[in-house]
Amino acid sequence: MKRIKAIYPGSFDPPTNGHLDLIERGSKIFDELVVAILRNPEKDPLFSVADRRKMLEAMTAGFDNVSVDTFDGLTVDYALRVEARVILRGIRAISDYEYELQMALMNRKLQPGLETVFMMPAEKYSYLSSRLVREVAQLGGSIECLVPDLVAQKLREKMDVAHKFANGEQPLPSETKIRTRKKRS
Ligand SMILES: Nc1ncnc2c1ncn2[C@@H]1O[C@H](COP(=O)(O)OP(=O)(O)O)[C@@H](O)[C@H]1O
Ligand SMILES: [Mg+2]
Numbered sequence: 001m002k003r004i005k006a007i008y009p010g011s012f013d014p015p016t017n018g019h020l021d022l023i024e025r026g027s028k029i030f031d032e033l034v035v036a037i038l039r040n041p042e043k044d045p046l047f048s049v050a051d052r053r054k055m056l057e058a059m060t061a062g063f064d065n066v067s068v069d070t071f072d073g074l075t076v077d078y079a080l081r082v083e084a085r086v087i088l089r090g091i092r093a094i095s096d097y098e099y100e101l102q103m104a105l106m107n108r109k110l111q112p113g114l115e116t117v118f119m120m121p122a123e124k125y126s127y128l129s130s131r132l133v134r135e136v137a138q139l140g141g142s143i144e145c146l147v148p149d150l151v152a153q154k155l156r157e158k159m160d161v162a163h164k165f166a167n168g169e170q171p172l173p174s175e176t177k178i179r180t181r182k183k184r185s
Helices: 018-029 051-060 075-081 095-112 131-138 150-166
Strands: 004-008 032-038 066-071 086-090 115-119
Touching: 004 018, 004 075, 018 032, 018 066, 018 086, 018 115, 032 051, 032 075, 032 095, 051 066, 051 150, 075 086, 075 095, 086 095, 131 150
Parallel strands: 004 032, 004 086, 032 066, 086 115
Antiparallel strands: none
């Protein structure tokens, strides 16, 4: 039987329990799954690619057939390079559908041999996005059930550093590349 390798591309800024749910589902139906972080110079990410990679590697350490990689350029070119036949994407709500459909059809036009496969996360993650997690964390809300513990910890560290900056304290040398938040009046 043919072995089927899939890539799961995305920003993962930060990875959430919704991403993890999809990875788990994907790992059950594909022989091999590569979580592929897009190195997108246009976006201004909260976490560096190296940080996101570390978090995803820790989150997926328990899955034998899942690995983590980074890429730039066209997703279809990357898929071809690593000899994947499937692009895995998640659909949470109708709102995802239009954009995802457009992208899947464009990717098919670029590379007809590649299939995009959509999976739905557990219902409890259907409202969860990295953007919301970032916003809630930045405003001091609890993100405990939305991301794995190690990601929550990383987010807290980021927010602490941002807070220090906002209060005019000297950050540690390691505390670079963070977003600052204006001090509340
Ligand atoms: N909570 C979630 N449940 C299921 N799929 C999700 C969830 N959050 C994101 N995804 C899916 O994971 C993929 C990567 O998402 P994301 O990290 O936001 O990167 P992108 O910048 O490509 O949208 C997308 O297919 C997205 O729909
Ligand atoms: Mg997204």
